[in-house]
Amino acid sequence: MKPLSSQAVQEDPAALIRDQVVPHVRAVSPYVPGDQPSGGGWVKLNTNELPYPCSPRVGPAIAAEVVRLPKYPDPASRPLRAAIARHHAVGADQVIVGNGSDDILNLLVRVFSPEGHGTWMTFPGYSLYPTLVAIRGSRIHQVPFAEDMRLPIEALVSADPALLFLTTPNAPTGVGFPNEEIRALLEGTRGIVVADEAYADFANENAIALLAECPRLVITRTFSKSFGLAGLRVGYALAHPEVIGYLDRVRDSYNVNRLSQAGALVALEDTAYYADVVARVKSTRDRFAHSLRERGWFTYPSATNFVFTRPATPAGAMGAGVARSLFEHLRNDRILVRYFPSHPFTEAFLRISIGTDEDMAVVENSIQKWIPPAE
Numbered sequence: 001m002k003p004l005s006s007q008a009v010q011e012d013p014a015a016l017i018r019d020q021v022v023p024h025v026r027a028v029s030p031y032v033p034g035d036q037p038s039g040g041g042w043v044k045l046n047t048n049e050l051p052y053p054c055s056p057r058v059g060p061a062i063a064a065e066v067v068r069l070p071k072y073p074d075p076a077s078r079p080l081r082a083a084i085a086r087h088h089a090v091g092a093d094q095v096i097v098g099n100g101s102d103d104i105l106n107l108l109v110r111v112f113s114p115e116g117h118g119t120w121m122t123f124p125g126y127s128l129y130p131t132l133v134a135i136r137g138s139r140i141h142q143v144p145f146a147e148d149m150r151l152p153i154e155a156l157v158s159a160d161p162a163l164l165f166l167t168t169p170n171a172p173t174g175v176g177f178p179n180e181e182i183r184a185l186l187e188g189t190r191g192i193v194v195a196d197e198a199y200a201d202f203a204n205e206n207a208i209a210l211l212a213e214c215p216r217l218v219i220t221r222t223f224s225k226s227f228g229l230a231g232l233r234v235g236y237a238l239a240h241p242e243v244i245g246y247l248d249r250v251r252d253s254y255n256v257n258r259l260s261q262a263g264a265l266v267a268l269e270d271t272a273y274y275a276d277v278v279a280r281v282k283s284t285r286d287r288f289a290h291s292l293r294e295r296g297w298f299t300y301p302s303a304t305n306f307v308f309t310r311p312a313t314p315a316g317a318m319g320a321g322v323a324r325s326l327f328e329h330l331r332n333d334r335i336l337v338r339y340f341p342s343h344p345f346t347e348a349f350l351r352i353s354i355g356t357d358e359d360m361a362v363v364e365n366s367i368q369k370w371i372p373p374a375e
């Protein structure tokens with residue numbers, strides 16, 4: 001390789017580095033997380049976090065682990081895997097733990113995403129999947145939902161994905177899919193089906209019972225939402241032991257740190273605490289969704305801790321301009337929600353995470369003061 005003169009480096013170091021980057025990484029569009037504002041005073045309803053503290057057992061468990069920080073953590077997070085297995089009544093060999101479920105999704109792409117064609121997702125869905133696939137030099141294909149958000153089983157069966165990501169309950173719409181539909185999907189396809197159940201604790205149904213019926217089903221879960229531990233970064237997958245074995249082959253050796261393993265373990269055991277906070281979120285959600293519908297705003301039925309709603313002006317106008325106007329109005333009132341303007345399916349909607357009753361009252365008061373754009 002030709003050594004570059006120091007003059008060339010000084011002139012354009014960015015070009016120098018860019019030339020060394022593998023071409024498909026140069027083309028990757030990074031995942032854009034929701035804003036995490038640093039100052040206080042925000043009502044933060046943009047990343048679907050729990051509005052309540054995590055279990056009071058978590059702090060002491062983490063503190064007790066600090067003396068052990070000079071030592072590496074359990075590389076396989078074994079006590080946590082065993083606790084998760086007990087929690088879901090599956091075998092310990094059916095569980096893998098990761099640095100957030102994002103880590104697990106990445107492992108799934110490493111193991112099961114074929115080169116070139118073969119990885120699919122339903123759209124809209126979690127927007128990290130395309131980035132993970134692009135990082136490996138492939139492209140994800142999308143099967144779109146119709147507005148009614150019924151699972152497009154026929155289209156998925158004819159796509160015959162090697163690897164399919166299904167966000168269930170769906171994000172950003174919040175809509176849950178019945179197990180009969182997921183079963184029909186599994187029966188019609190031959191590849192790995194990932195049910196990303198990040199929000200399943202807020203739903204009335206989940207796909208865990210289907211694991212015993214189909215070794216190609218992988219369920220991913222997270223401690224970031226219903227357990228109020230987004231900052232700890234712990235997620236996991238439930239799957240057939242064969243699947244877990246391959247995911248274990250490609251994970252980082254110490255992919256979950258000592259503090260996170262300790263905190264997640266005690267959180268999982270505090271079932272009474274979490275039953276209470278999840279029930280509170282669900283009742284706030286149902287009240288808030290009802291009040292949006294009372295305004296005449298179409299709002300998908302939510303099986304999650306957020307709602308996807310289409311704001312309308314008093315004269316009934318809707319669309320991207322109306323949604324953006326409300327998004328900006330709320331932001332000016334220091335209320336953060338999520339707006340996805342880049343696709344016709346989502347551009348007229350806002351996704352609003354469910355906070356406390358007080359948070360949602362602040363949102364409703366702010367909406368009351370919104371002056372919608374003139375027609």
Ligand SMILES: Cc1ncc(COP(=O)(O)O)c(C=O)c1O
Nearest residue numbers: 100101102126171198222224235
């Ligand atoms: C559908 C879905 N899956 C996975 C994740 C990632 O969760 P984690 O914090 O466990 O990486 C999110 C986070 O917003 C999500 O919405």
